[in-house]
Amino acid sequence: MTAIDAGLRPQPSTSLYNPLALRRLWLGMDRNDRAIAWAQSWFGIAVIHAGLVLCLAAIPYISNKHLALITITLAMTAVLPNRRGIVLAVMGGAYFLLRPFRNSTNDDHFFGIWSDIGFVTTNAFAGTALFGVAFIAILLLLIQNQRRKFVPLVADRPVLSLFILLVTLTGITLVTPHDSAVFQSAWVIVAYLASTFFFIGYILMAARQKKAPSNTTLLGFVRPVWANSVVPIKGPGYFAKFEAHTPEDLAVTRLKGLKLAVWAAILFWSAELIFAHGVKGQLGFPGFDAVIMATAAGEGGSTGFNWLALFVHFLEKVLLVGASIHALVALIRVIGFGIPRGMVSPLASRTISEYWGRYLFYFKELLSDFFFFPTFQRCFKNYPRLRIAFATFMAAFVGNVLFDMISDAGTFGLNGFGDTITKYYSYTLYAGLLTIGIIWSQIWQSKPRAEDGFFRYHVWPRVIVIGFFAVLQVFDDSSGIVPFEDRLVFFLSLFGVA
Amino acid sequence: MSRNPAQLVRTAISELLVEAGQSPDFDDNESLFDSGKLDSLAAVKLLTILEGELGIDLSDPDFEVEEIDTFAAIMALASEQATA
Numbered sequence: 001m002t003a004i005d006a007g008l009r010p011q012p013s014t015s016l017y018n019p020l021a022l023r024r025l026w027l028g029m030d031r032n033d034r035a036i037a038w039a040q041s042w043f044g045i046a047v048i049h050a051g052l053v054l055c056l057a058a059i060p061y062i063s064n065k066h067l068a069l070i071t072i073t074l075a076m077t078a079v080l081p082n083r084r085g086i087v088l089a090v091m092g093g094a095y096f097l098l099r100p101f102r103n104s105t106n107d108d109h110f111f112g113i114w115s116d117i118g119f120v121t122t123n124a125f126a127g128t129a130l131f132g133v134a135f136i137a138i139l140l141l142l143i144q145n146q147r148r149k150f151v152p153l154v155a156d157r158p159v160l161s162l163f164i165l166l167v168t169l170t171g172i173t174l175v176t177p178h179d180s181a182v183f184q185s186a187w188v189i190v191a192y193l194a195s196t197f198f199f200i201g202y203i204l205m206a207a208r209q210k211k212a213p214s215n216t217t218l219l220g221f222v223r224p225v226w227a228n229s230v231v232p233i234k235g236p237g238y239f240a241k242f243e244a245h246t247p248e249d250l251a252v253t254r255l256k257g258l259k260l261a262v263w264a265a266i267l268f269w270s271a272e273l274i275f276a277h278g279v280k281g282q283l284g285f286p287g288f289d290a291v292i293m294a295t296a297a298g299e300g301g302s303t304g305f306n307w308l309a310l311f312v313h314f315l316e317k318v319l320l321v322g323a324s325i326h327a328l329v330a331l332i333r334v335i336g337f338g339i340p341r342g343m344v345s346p347l348a349s350r351t352i353s354e355y356w357g358r359y360l361f362y363f364k365e366l367l368s369d370f371f372f373f374p375t376f377q378r379c380f381k382n383y384p385r386l387r388i389a390f391a392t393f394m395a396a397f398v399g400n401v402l403f404d405m406i407s408d409a410g411t412f413g414l415n416g417f418g419d420t421i422t423k424y425y426s427y428t429l430y431a432g433l434l435t436i437g438i439i440w441s442q443i444w445q446s447k448p449r450a451e452d453g454f455f456r457y458h459v460w461p462r463v464i465v466i467g468f469f470a471v472l473q474v475f476d477d478s479s480g481i482v483p484f485e486d487r488l489v490f491f492l493s494l495f496g497v498a
Numbered sequence: 499m500s501r502n503p504a505q506l507v508r509t510a511i512s513e514l515l516v517e518a519g520q521s522p523d524f525d526d527n528e529s530l531f532d533s534g535k536l537d538s539l540a541a542v543k544l545l546t547i548l549e550g551e552l553g554i555d556l557s558d559p560d561f562e563v564e565e566i567d568t569f570a571a572i573m574a575l576a577s578e579q580a581t582a
Contacts, residue, residue: 209564340533340534341534344534353539364538365538373541377545377556377557378556381549388539388542442539447517
């Protein structure tokens with residue numbers, strides 16, 4: 001481009017009355033020197049934090065009590081940015097001691113049996129705190145074992161050792177009477193371990209690193225203040241790489257966090273307006289579960305209607321899941337860790353494996369860290385394709401199903417093996433189909449090229465990917481609310497099979 | 499092995515970055531996988547190269563995938579295993 005071209009080319013408007021110019025300013029603020037300087041002032045810090053809390057409050061994924069904890073943590077990390085690790089350890093510790101299970105069934109059961117146990121105090125909240133302190137003490141021993149290798153077998157295979165412990169204790173809860181002391185003791189440990197299993201896995205992996213974080217930092221990740229589910233967003237070793245160490249880095253990270261929080265709120269309210277109020281409210285379109293059950297009962301609509309219901313559900317879910325993960329990553333960024341987004345334009349993916357990485361980045365990372373790479377490192381070294389396929393199978397199928405079962409381990413003892421496992425039929429089929437899709441994509445699906453033409457590059461690959469993941473949604477469920485048989489009937493109805 | 503290890507790894511990473519639609523340039527200490535620039539399939543390809551060309555033993559219980567997150571870390575790992 002010559003200087004003359006540059007002079008003739010229309011320059012982007014910077015008028016504040018131009019929505020596109022405003023959008024450009026907003027999106028570029030983490031690269032704008034004036035905005036970065038403002039974000040370092042006390043006023044800027046206060047506005048960013050208040051903006052984040054408002055956005056989180058506008059997205060009802062986070063309970064009021066959790067939001068209060070988050071707000072206190074944000075205030076403390078804003079005032080004491082150089083003591084971030086201690087603040088996170090203290091607030092994360094409080095969160096863990098007060099809400100150890102993140103599961104209302106386990107909460108109710110623990111409160112119910114606490115009066116029978118009645119150790120030191122009959123107050124159930126004090127009981128959870130007592131067990132929590134004991135649990136953290138044992139965790140500290142495990143961390144020390146990772147550093148010093150007192151028990152090499154456990155230090156070399158910490159996650160596998162934890163898993164064997166969890167399976168053994170879950171087995172005990174399955175074969176002992178509910179009112180026995182053995183059941184109650186085993187169940188409490190299972191419930192604590194199930195809610196923290198993968199968080200502890202990441203902590204133990206970080207503890208064995210050459211530059212391992214301190215115990216204080218590690219303890220902040222047993223139940224990080226941002227964790228509102230049992231899916232960890234990586235662990236302490238990963239966060240250390242993204243921590244902001246200078247006021248300028250922190251300002252940039254916080255601005256990125258605010259941008260993402262606003263985007264999360266926009267996504268959430270777009271989904272609410274379009275789907276909850278518009279499609280379902282004004283147009284009276286039924287919910288996805290209702291369509292599945294009606295079809296199974298022989299009262300469903302046409303094949304076209306079922307496809308429409310499937311895509312409405314799929315798009316709504318993508319928006320809501322996106323809003324949820326963006327809100328958490330935004331919070332983490334404002335605290336001071338500039339981690340990557342948890343979802344990046346999944347609908348733009350051209351291959352199945354690309355979608356899988358873009359849709360739930362941190363869940364995919366969890367499966368890679370705990371299942372894919374350990375298998376890839378050890379199995380079928382002389383058979384490259386089989387090696388990738390088997391490691392993918394271990395992650396996308398075995399790991400995927402095990403993740404849900406581990407997180408729900410307390411339920412096996414409470415409801416029995418048969419009743420609990422029934423819930424997983426649908427999710428097992430989902431994981432199986434997903435695994436086949438990813439393996440095919442990794443090994444045989446050719447990546448489209450721009451020279452293939454508009455349709456074959458921009459349109460057809462995305463139709464395949466979106467269609468595949470939309471259809472998978474039929475089985476993506478481990479709640480068991482809609483029976484597996486009903487889901488199967490609905491799936492067949494999509495292809496005209498009554 | 500005909501090429502020097504550093505050049506081989508640098509070329510492999512550049513090719514993976516281009517394949518992922520990224521710029522082939524990278525800093526020695528720049529995060530490749532944790533930052534989301536490269537995905538796990540790219541990690542697999544790189545691991546295969548490290549195993550085949552540099553003789554890095556991935557089955558070592560102390561090996562963590564995080565040790566290949568940067569070019570500098572890969573080279574440190576390669577020299578560590580070479581002297582072990």
